[in-house]
Structures are given as C-alpha cells and as structure tokens.
Amino acid sequence: MSQYGMFTEAGNTIVDGIVKLARAKGLSWSDVYDMLCTVSNIQGFGEAMDTEVREAVYKALDFDKRI
Numbered sequence: 001m002s003q004y005g006m007f008t009e010a011g012n013t014i015v016d017g018i019v020k021l022a023r024a025k026g027l028s029w030s031d032v033y034d035m036l037c038t039v040s041n042i043q044g045f046g047e048a049m050d051t052e053v054r055e056a057v058y059k060a061l062d063f064d065k066r067i
Helices: 009-025 029-040 051-060
Strands: none
Touching: 009 029, 009 051, 029 051
C-alpha cells in the first residue's frame, strides 16, 4: 500500500481504497476529489483534503497523463 500523507495507517488505507476504486472504475478527478472531501469530514481524517494528500492521490492516478 502506498503512503498518501495521511496521519495514520488507517487513513492511508482509506485513501488507498479510493485510489484503487478510481483506477478500477476510471473515475474522474472530480469524483476522487469529492470522495476525499467526504473522508475529510470524518473525525480523525481531516487531513484528507490537505494539499500533500491530494497531490499524492493525483500523482498515483496519473491524471497528468490523462489530459
């Protein structure tokens, strides 16, 4: 599992699940962003919307190559 800049292993596991789902379903950045926003509203996972986490997820999904 990759590290995404979440503060806990549980947080990284959740974000890794989002990345895997996005790959499997071909989700857009907007979809992924919305999921990260939802996770950030869960107590203890507010950092899901931090720049570091968003950039790690974006990079992991190779969105730069999709454009």
